[in-house]
Amino acid sequence: MNVPLLEVERVSKSFDGFRALTEVSLSVAEGAFHALVGPNGAGKSTLFNLICGRYAPDAGRVAFRGRDLTRLPTHRIIHQGIGISFQRAIPFPSMTVLENTVLAVLALDGKTRRPWRRLHEHRDAVRRAEEILAWVGIERRRHQPAFELPQGELKRVDIAIALAGKPRLLLLDEPLAALSRIERAHLVGFLPGLLRQLGVTLLFTEHDTEAVMRLADSITVLHRGQVLAEGAPDYIRSHSAVAEAFLGREP
Amino acid sequence: MKQLPTFVFVVLLVLPWLLPAYAVQVAIQALVLAGFAMSFNFLFQNTGLLSFGHAAFFGAGAYTAALLMSKAGWGYLAALPVALAASALVALVIGFLSVRLTKIYFTMLTLAFAQMLWAVAHRWYNFTGGDNGITGVRPAGILGTAHGLYYLSLACLVAVSLVLSLVSRSPAGYTLRAVRDNPARVAAIGVSSFEYVLAAFVLSGMLSGLSGFLQLAWQRSAFPDLLFWTTSAQVIIASILGGSGRFYGPVVGAAVLVSAQAVVQSHTQYWPLALGLVLLALVLFFPAGVAGLFSRAERRREEESERAAA
Numbered sequence: 001m002n003v004p005l006l007e008v009e010r011v012s013k014s015f016d017g018f019r020a021l022t023e024v025s026l027s028v029a030e031g032a033f034h035a036l037v038g039p040n041g042a043g044k045s046t047l048f049n050l051i052c053g054r055y056a057p058d059a060g061r062v063a064f065r066g067r068d069l070t071r072l073p074t075h076r077i078i079h080q081g082i083g084i085s086f087q088r089a090i091p092f093p094s095m096t097v098l099e100n101t102v103l104a105v106l107a108l109d110g111k112t113r114r115p116w117r118r119l120h121e122h123r124d125a126v127r128r129a130e131e132i133l134a135w136v137g138i139e140r141r142r143h144q145p146a147f148e149l150p151q152g153e154l155k156r157v158d159i160a161i162a163l164a165g166k167p168r169l170l171l172l173d174e175p176l177a178a179l180s181r182i183e184r185a186h187l188v189g190f191l192p193g194l195l196r197q198l199g200v201t202l203l204f205t206e207h208d209t210e211a212v213m214r215l216a217d218s219i220t221v222l223h224r225g226q227v228l229a230e231g232a233p234d235y236i237r238s239h240s241a242v243a244e245a246f247l248g249r250e251p
Numbered sequence: 252m253k254q255l256p257t258f259v260f261v262v263l264l265v266l267p268w269l270l271p272a273y274a275v276q277v278a279i280q281a282l283v284l285a286g287f288a289m290s291f292n293f294l295f296q297n298t299g300l301l302s303f304g305h306a307a308f309f310g311a312g313a314y315t316a317a318l319l320m321s322k323a324g325w326g327y328l329a330a331l332p333v334a335l336a337a338s339a340l341v342a343l344v345i346g347f348l349s350v351r352l353t354k355i356y357f358t359m360l361t362l363a364f365a366q367m368l369w370a371v372a373h374r375w376y377n378f379t380g381g382d383n384g385i386t387g388v389r390p391a392g393i394l395g396t397a398h399g400l401y402y403l404s405l406a407c408l409v410a411v412s413l414v415l416s417l418v419s420r421s422p423a424g425y426t427l428r429a430v431r432d433n434p435a436r437v438a439a440i441g442v443s444s445f446e447y448v449l450a451a452f453v454l455s456g457m458l459s460g461l462s463g464f465l466q467l468a469w470q471r472s473a474f475p476d477l478l479f480w481t482t483s484a485q486v487i488i489a490s491i492l493g494g495s496g497r498f499y500g501p502v503v504g505a506a507v508l509v510s511a512q513a514v515v516q517s518h519t520q521y522w523p524l525a526l527g528l529v530l531l532a533l534v535l536f537f538p539a540g541v542a543g544l545f546s547r548a549e550r551r552r553e554e555e556s557e558r559a560a561a
Contacts, residue, residue: 085439086436
């Protein structure tokens with residue numbers, strides 16, 4: 001029996017009387033690439049933020065590797081083995097790409113508390129950060145300040161930062177939003193291979209239907225805060241009510 | 252340009268032997284304000300939090316030493332550790348209650364706390380002497396002389412800038428700027444920003460207390476105006492005047508501010524008017540401060556030499 005890596009059990013969340021999520025359950029198996037789709041306002045972002053620890057659910061539970069995460073703040077959740085890249089990828093614009101990544105590597109070991117040795121003198125962390133930047137294909141930009149980078153490269157830096165924490169599960173909120181067609185193709189091209197190689201499970205939200213079908217091996221469709229359907233891409237494609245909700249039209 | 256701080260330091264080492272007695276007093280004031288403004292700007296530059304209550308820590312340092320010397324007969328230097336601890340403690344309490352707030356709320360709350368301390372010092376005649384202050388506190392021996400105090404202040408300024416530059420370049424310093432840049436992302440690399448910002452606040456407050464401690468020796472008395480909001484405003488002005496985006500900006504600003512005040516006040520009593528005009532011109536024409544002017548000139552030189560090379 002395989003215990004799912006991430007389990008969301010019957011979570012509900014309301015904002016000022018508006019029910020954003022109603023008893024949503026979701027389970028992500030180890031090694032899966034799981035997509036969370038649905039039209040605007042379906043509750044994708046709410047669910048994402050709930051798993052990240054930015055919101056606490058009104059009811060229900062989130063468990064990771066059998067451990068309850070429900071009330072943990074974001075910064076504690078990271079140390080459980082979850083990496084996060086938010087929708088608007090603006091890492092730390094005042095720092096170089098390398099400094100961004102080194103900081104994330106040091107944060108994993110709690111070494112950001114050190115107020116004495118220079119950041120750049122933490123050789124092991126610098127080496128590891130350079131390695132991660134090479135994975136996402138951005139090492140030649142490492143000495144550039146992050147604010148100078150175009151969106152697509154920023155996104156890659158943000159994913160490098162998320163991977164610096166050696167996650168078992170990577171959470172990406174609309175990774176392709178705001179990227180150009182070429183940048184999208186690039187990300188969809190290198191990400192699956194990299195994650196498989198690292199053994200990282202992926203849970204992501206996305207609007208781009210075509211990319212979802214290419215990336216995901218299982219899909220959960222949300223509609224008006226509830227799970228409409230769940231299954232493999234082929235199943236979801238054949239499900240007509242889903243297809244309509246997916247495209248954002250009323251069924 | 253890299254050797255500039257070292258060059259300035261050497262000039263500062265010989266300066267008191269070249270200046271008349273009055274100018275040495277002005278120079279001490281500039282050194283004290285420079286250290287104070289650096290401590291303030293460390294917090295402002297790295298975390299983006301604009302404190303309008305740094306007088307609280309400055310005053311806490313001065314009053315702690317003054318009370319220990321006048322009431323318990325302590326020596327000046329012996330009171331230093333306690334003065335630093337008192338400033339750090341005041342910063343810990345105020346910081347704990349205010350660093351979670353952002354922008355204008357943080358600014359207003361720090362102002363409110365400092366004004367509360369001022370009110371206490373102003374009214375509590377039995378303990379602080381109220382608006383009569385604590386007078387006749389003078390360090391014994393060489394520190395009671397102008398030259399002695401000058402070198403002590405210079406040593407403190409060097410120590411403050413070494414500590415702050417060390418912290419700024421460390422992982423902890425980067426974390427502070429990360430919190431300023433993008434607090435949500437900081438949580439998502441597994442760091443809780445509160446403790447870092449609070450630690451920076453306490454460090455900034457403690458080093459401000461060091462400046463207050465030096466100020467006490469300069470004026471040989473402690474009055475409630477050390478805790479008044481105008482004292483907090485002074486470091487903000489010095490930092491903006493010199494360029495708060497640069498590490499040594501506040502030092503330049505403090506030097507300009509104190510010398511300008513000395514010159515203007517020897518001719519007219521309208522110093523606040525002159526200050527207002529200078530600030531107006533500065534904000535309108537040189538938003539990066541006086542230190543910004545230097546780097547602008549430097550960049551132009553570089554561009555010209557590049558053009559010459561091409």
